[in-house]
Amino acid sequence: MNQRGQPAERSYSLQSKAGELANALRRQIRYYLPGSRLPSHRELIEQFGVSLRVVRRALEMLETDGLIEARSRSGVRVLAQARLQPTARHLVVILPRRRAKEAWCQSILLGVDRQARHHRVDMEVIVCEANPCDVDWLERLDRKVPPSSGWAFVDTAPTEDVLATWRQEGRSVVLIDQPVASHQAHMVSSDGRGAAFTATERLLLLGHRHVAYVGIANSDISQLVSRFHGFQLAHQRHRVAIQESLILDTRREDLNLESLRRLIESSAPRPTAILTANQDIGCRTLAACEKLGVPVPGRLSVASCGMRRRELPAEWLDRLTRCDEGPPEELGHLAVEVLCGVHSSIGANLLLAPIQWQDHGSVEPPPPEPR
Numbered sequence: 001m002n003q004r005g006q007p008a009e010r011s012y013s014l015q016s017k018a019g020e021l022a023n024a025l026r027r028q029i030r031y032y033l034p035g036s037r038l039p040s041h042r043e044l045i046e047q048f049g050v051s052l053r054v055v056r057r058a059l060e061m062l063e064t065d066g067l068i069e070a071r072s073r074s075g076v077r078v079l080a081q082a083r084l085q086p087t088a089r090h091l092v093v094i095l096p097r098r099r100a101k102e103a104w105c106q107s108i109l110l111g112v113d114r115q116a117r118h119h120r121v122d123m124e125v126i127v128c129e130a131n132p133c134d135v136d137w138l139e140r141l142d143r144k145v146p147p148s149s150g151w152a153f154v155d156t157a158p159t160e161d162v163l164a165t166w167r168q169e170g171r172s173v174v175l176i177d178q179p180v181a182s183h184q185a186h187m188v189s190s191d192g193r194g195a196a197f198t199a200t201e202r203l204l205l206l207g208h209r210h211v212a213y214v215g216i217a218n219s220d221i222s223q224l225v226s227r228f229h230g231f232q233l234a235h236q237r238h239r240v241a242i243q244e245s246l247i248l249d250t251r252r253e254d255l256n257l258e259s260l261r262r263l264i265e266s267s268a269p270r271p272t273a274i275l276t277a278n279q280d281i282g283c284r285t286l287a288a289c290e291k292l293g294v295p296v297p298g299r300l301s302v303a304s305c306g307m308r309r310r311e312l313p314a315e316w317l318d319r320l321t322r323c324d325e326g327p328p329e330e331l332g333h334l335a336v337e338v339l340c341g342v343h344s345s346i347g348a349n350l351l352l353a354p355i356q357w358q359d360h361g362s363v364e365p366p367p368p369e370p371r
Contacts, residue, residue: 018057021048024169025062029078038068038076047168090146091116091123091339095154096131104328108154108176111332119340133158150339152176160184174338174351176331187350188334189226190325194352195305196230196275199323202357203273203303204238206365211235212246212263212271214255214281227277227305233350246271255281260288264300272366273301283316286362297364321363326354 021044029038039047044055059076062068070076093112099105109125116123124145130137138158150172157163157175163184166173173185203211213231235242248255248263264271276282282304289296296302296319304322330353338351 014053014057017050017054018061021050021054021058022061024048025058026067028167029062029067034078036078037074038078040075089121089340090149091121091152091336092141092145092149093123093125093152093154094128094133094156095125096156097127097129098131099155100127105154107328108332108335111329112152112336113332114329115333115336119336121336121340128156131156133162135159135162138162150174152335152339153178157182157185172339174335176335186338188331188338188353189350190328190331190353192227192277192306192325193230193233193350195323195325195355196227196277197234197352198230198355198357199303199305199321200231200234200275201238202323203275203301203363204234204240206273206301206363208273208301208366209240210243210246210269210271210273212243212248212266212274214248214260214263214274214276214285230305230352231275243269243271245269255284257288257291260285261292264289264292264294271300273303273363276302276304278306279304279312279317279320279322282320282322283312286316286319296362299367301363301366303363319360319362321359321361322357324356324358326356330354 025038038044038059041052041055044050045052048055059068059070063070067079068076069079091112093109095105095109113123126141128134128137133153133156135158151166152174154176155178157178158166160182163173163182167184175182175185175187177190178187200211211231213228215228232242245266245268246263248259263274274285276285282302285302286296289300289302294300302320304320306323306325334351334353
């Protein structure tokens with residue numbers, strides 16, 4: 001019995017339940033942006049099936065650790081350092097059998113292994129047959145791994161329902177190179193979004209506010225969507241509106257001199273920079289500008305993203321400012337950093353692979369607007 005005449009195990013039960021809830025919230029709030037509001041006490045009670053005393057004690061623990069701040073009128077808000085908390089100490093890497101032996105996949109695994117060793121984290125690799133991963137198979141696997149495991153899925157993913165449940169439980173999950181974006185897990189991408197984002201951001205930081213985009217010619221829809229997504233993300237981050245009249249979609253018309261002329265000479269508004277979705281289109285755009293008498297750089301800046309093409313004419317390729325994705329091994333590095341370290345996400349929990357920027361002089365600040 002304690003001093004108040006209550007059984008000691010009841011006090012222990014309160015402390016242990018509060019500790020479990022605090023740990024679950026620590027994992028969960030890594031997905032929150034600084035300043036975001038936590039669910040209310042009532043919502044936490046319903047979500048985790050605990051008492052009000054347990055919720056209050058768990059929040060006190062988080063506040064003592066400097067992860068949250070309780071305000072009388074605005075509720076409980078997440079502080080910036082909450083995103084810095086390492087979570088998983090055991091990594092489970094899931095990859096589909098159909099791609100397990102490919103050099104691309106092996107390079108990612110090499111990056112995961114090296115970074116896991118650096119952080120002294122255990123790692124195991126599981127090959128799956130189903131795509132997306134079978135729910136029952138995942139449940140059986142989940143019972144065999146440590147409860148604090150972080151999950152990395154390479155070119156495969158559980159269903160959205162599973163991801164939503166895991167996120168609610170505070171699991172650490174990262175999807176590597178997924179063709180479809182998910183709001184339920186962090187994503188590490190190298191499918192063109194990173195290069196498109198970085199190249200667009202460079203143009204915006206130089207002062208361009210009317211950036212045109214030329215889509216991918218003769219390519220699949222996933223590549224088109226991913227590169228345009230990076231273009232959108234950069235505009236969203238810098239709060240710059242995208243001009244619909246400056247989007248040239250080459251699925252709808254051939255990329256020829258006349259279509260580029262209409263884009264370059266657009267009057268409402270006239271672009272000061274163009275981002276092309278690959279280097280082939282970038283070189284064709286430079287050639288069109290020369291035929292039209294448009295100086296690059298000077299009146300117009302031109303940059304490209306993704307897909308190296310060695311057979312392109314050297315006289316154009318050497319003049320083109322381009323942004324290429326880093327090696328696949330860097331994806332593995334990023335995935336481990338997300339699960340065990342610190343990274344800030346860029347919209348929809350998307351993390352972009354490191355890039356290689358090659359400035360060949362076709363990008364510079366926009367010319368001054370005529371008075």
